[in-house]
Amino acid sequence: MVKKKNTKGSAKKEIIKNSAAKLFKEKGYSAASMRELASSVGVEAASLYNHINSKSELLHTICYNVAERFISNIDEVEKQEEKAIVKLERLLRFHISEMLDHYEEVYVSDREWRQLDEPYLDEYRELRRDYRKRFSAIIQLGIDEKEFKEIDSNTAVMIFLNAMGAIDQWHRIVHKIERLALEDNFITLLLEGIKK
Amino acid sequence: MVKKKNTKGSAKKEIIKNSAAKLFKEKGYSAASMRELASSVGVEAASLYNHINSKSELLHTICYNVAERFISNIDEVEKQEEKAIVKLERLLRFHISEMLDHYEEVYVSDREWRQLDEPYLDEYRELRRDYRKRFSAIIQLGIDEKEFKEIDSNTAVMIFLNAMGAIDQWHRIVHKIERLALEDNFITLLLEGIKK
DNA sequence: CCTACCGATCGGTAGG
DNA sequence: CCTACCGATCGGTAGG
Structure with a gap:
């Protein structure tokens, strides 16, 4: 009985989180209302609060989930004894696959993190800065x-990171080109430019 | 007397527009309030409406000003009888200099245009699509x-356009590298990658 | 999970 | 350019 309740509860929470990511992506965090979110989930606004604590918590969860995955990936990349070009390619391929597999979340974390409340806003800014520094060290x-x-x-880091946003269009035009071909286009364009 | 009033009026309007671009850039259009905008200009919220008609008009002005400049530039580039590589370099250099000279406006137009009201939202989406198509034709x-x-x-167009957002950081770190050096970094990384 | 409702804040107007 | 204020909408709560 208790088990059933928990399972049901977290499944609903997952649905809310995914709907939120989609909604925040389309309208922006601030312009998206909890009433819209509720209606996309199929309940009244008040009912959302049986599963979540606040709107800001939703954004927090999305942003920190994404950050965690990127940080643990760069942890691994740094550990490996490889040439810089191999490390760079791993960072880029990881980023591309994150964009493909967790599209809305990654998009929201990248464009809406400024809407986080303090103290998370400051902390998140620091996490981003730290990631860029480590990325930059690999390029250096x-x-x-x-x-x-x-x-x-x-500058190179910022170009690479911003370029990743291009995957946006791939989703919009409903996969006109294959996933692997897309990945190779990115790698070609971005890696060939930096090679000596 | 009339002339003086007009001059004064449009100077103030310009101040409001520039403050709005800065504010929309920092907080996002939806999260930015007219009261904040007023206080950054140094008046009460109600007084803004002696110079502008609405909040949405401010966003509209910013977005369409930027679009107009980009469209008239690609008009010229298309007219010239040059190799594709020269055309592409011109598009990129223009984009970079727009980012450097009209930073907040270009940034806002790129990230907040979704907050436009209909029918402008649809029209703007079309303008953007059109620009990308023409850009894409040059690459093809x-x-x-x-x-x-x-x-x-x-895919190449989207990578190029998104990469331009990287200039964001250049402003934040207060010009650690020279403007020309920055431009050359961009051109090197992006043009060398596409060359055969 | 709903109905009913809260205080706060929003964009914007009236009137001087 | 300000004070005073509007209706609408927001995130969120109480109580069942």
């Missing part, structure tokens, strides 16, 4: 080892 | 002429 390594051109590593 | 030309690698031209 490639420059020092003469694998890469002598570009500004911070 | 380069592929057909064997100047570029055989990548998917639509």
Whole structure:
């Protein structure tokens, strides 16, 4: 009895979280109302609060879930003894597959994190900065080892990270090109540009 | 007397528009309130309406001003009889200089245009689609002429356009690198990747 | 899970 | 340009 209740409860929570990601993606966090979210889930607004605590908690969950996956991936990449080009390719391929598999969440975390409340806003800003720094260090390594051109590593990181947003359109045009072909287009365009 | 009033009036309007762009950029259009905007301009909220008609009009003005400049630039680029690589470089350099010279406006137009009201929302979506199509045609030309690698031209456009958002950081870190160096970093990374 | 409702805040107007 | 105020809508709660 208790078990059944819990299972049912967290399944509903999952549905709410996914609907929220979709809604926040389409309208933006601030413009999306809890009443819209409720109606997309099929209940009244008040009923949402049996499963979640607040609107801001939903955004928090989305943003931190995404951050956790990216951080644990770069942890692994750093550990491996590989050339910079291999590390860079792993970072990019991971990012692409995250965009393909958790599209709405990654999109929302990237564009709506500024709507987080303090102290999470500051903390999240720090997490992002930290990720960029570590990404930048990998590129700098490639420059020092003469694998890469002598570009500004911070600029390169930002170009790479922003370019990932391009996967947005892939979803909109309903998979006109294959997933693997898409990935290869990205790798070609972005990796060939940095190679010496 | 009339002339003075008009001059003064539109100067104030300009101040409001610029403050709005900055505010919309920092908090997002929906999360930004007219009371905040008023206080950043130094008046009460009600006083704003002596110079503007509505909040949505501000967003509309910002978005359409930017669109107009981008469209008239691609008009010119298309007219010129040049190789695809030259055309592409012009598109990118124009985009970079727009990001540097009209930072907040371009940023807002790119990330907040979804908050436009109908019928402008639909129209703006169409303008963006049209720009991407024309951009894509230029890249396809380069592929057909064997100047570029055989990548998917639509994907390439999205990568280029999204990559431009990277200039965001340049403003935040207060010009750690020179404007020209920044531009060259972009061109190197993005153009070298597509060249055959 | 719903009905009923709360205080706060929103964009915007009236009137001076 | 301000004070005073509007109806609408927001996130969220009480109580069943």
